[in-house]
């Protein structure tokens with residue numbers, strides 16, 4: 001791994017002390033200053049809240065150019081992959097480093113199929129969550145529970161790790177669907193050997209003895225593409241969490257479970273649920289879009305336009321473009337009209353013409369249109385982030401595996417600048 005090249009050095013001047021720092025460059029020209037010896041040589045640490053400028057690792061997996069709106073997995077543009085591949089191929093690409101041949105894909109799909117059931121005792125768990133549990137809480141708990149039913153196999157044997165990875169990829173989708181069926185009181189629908197990954201999921205979610213054709217092939221194709229656009233996004237919050245948890249030696253299931261929790265937050269993957277809630281709110285209040293834009297711009301209000309803005313993209317998120325097109329396709333396939341799409345498009349148009357959003361480079365992100373598309377498929381709003389998690393899983397796994405193989409790898413352990421009280425003595429309780 002790591003084709004990071006040393007391209008010279010830069011001197012940092014601290015008082016009268018000069019420290020020479022190696023300079024590195026990645027394969028797409030991103031340059032970095034290596035301050036690994038900073039504390040040892042100068043006694044200083046760096047201060048970078050939110051890791052705005054901190055490279056935590058080198059990585060071969062995903063490249064983003066936020067200014068140009070480029071996203072590539074292992075060198076392939078995300079739109080090329082979404083157009084020409086199924087999600088399973090992209091999962092294979094992220095995890096194994098190359099696209100599968102037809103034979104490899106068939107073998108992989110077969111393996112995913114074989115491992116798609118969950119232990120029957122695990123189904124019992126669903127009965128013990130309160131009725132209104134958030135599906136992300138259930139997903140995270142079930143993901144870590146897999147480690148007791150299917151202990152992680154020896155990391156030193158490639159085949160064993162492949163098996164753990166395959167189990168996780170296959171079973172997380174089954175867990176998500178079972179949890180939905182349980183929440184609506186329907187009987188579980190088991191995975192079927194003759195259905196591919198995405199269709200199998202939709203079938204487990206929606207198949208019912210009393211509903212005819214609960215999904216169509218446009219939805220199957222759209223789901224493949226949606227999961228592809230979610231599949232990785234380099235060192236985002238949840239991927240960094242997966243790496244950090246894994247860096248302590250915790251197993252893959254535990255690390256993924258932590259990643260699911262990180263994704264849940266409204267500033268990360270949870271935004272897709274909040275976008276729909278925001279659009280529904282606008283609709284309920286008579287469609288006053290200007291009012292919402294003003295509220296988002298008001299610095300005294302904590303409200304933000306959900307599905308807008310991104311730490312890395314300062315131009316249109318390439319995933320949002322794909323999601324917008326998919327949303328229209330899925331709506332057309334159902335012959336329905338969704339007024340929320342009209343509201344979303346008007347909101348986008350008005351925000352993109354507003355100086356506040358222009359000056360700050362705030363564009364729709366992946367979450368702006370994905371929720372609307374999931375909604376058209378019949379997926380309930382509180383499961384949108386679960387869909388994101390299913391899509392992001394191969395990326396988390398690829399990041400975890402890369403972290404494990406990194407010869408520079410160490411436990412993730414940032415430092416801090418302490419600002420609390422200085423040393424003091426405990427006053428006995430009767431004198432406080």
Ligand code: CMC
Nearest residue numbers: 267268269271296304305306307308309310311360365366
């Ligand atoms: N609405 C209104 N103002 C915004 C928004 C927004 N959605 N996003 C950023 N800003 C403003 C922010 O107030 C700040 O203004 P100022 O410079 O005047 O203080 C400026 O833009 C820069 O924002 P920031 O908070 O410093 O940027 P960040 O990189 O720390 O945050 C973000 C990125 C995604 C958390 C943020 O844009 C946001 O909260 N967006 C809404 C939530 C959302 O859609 N999240 C999904 C992200 S994409 C999928 C994923 O990562 O999972």
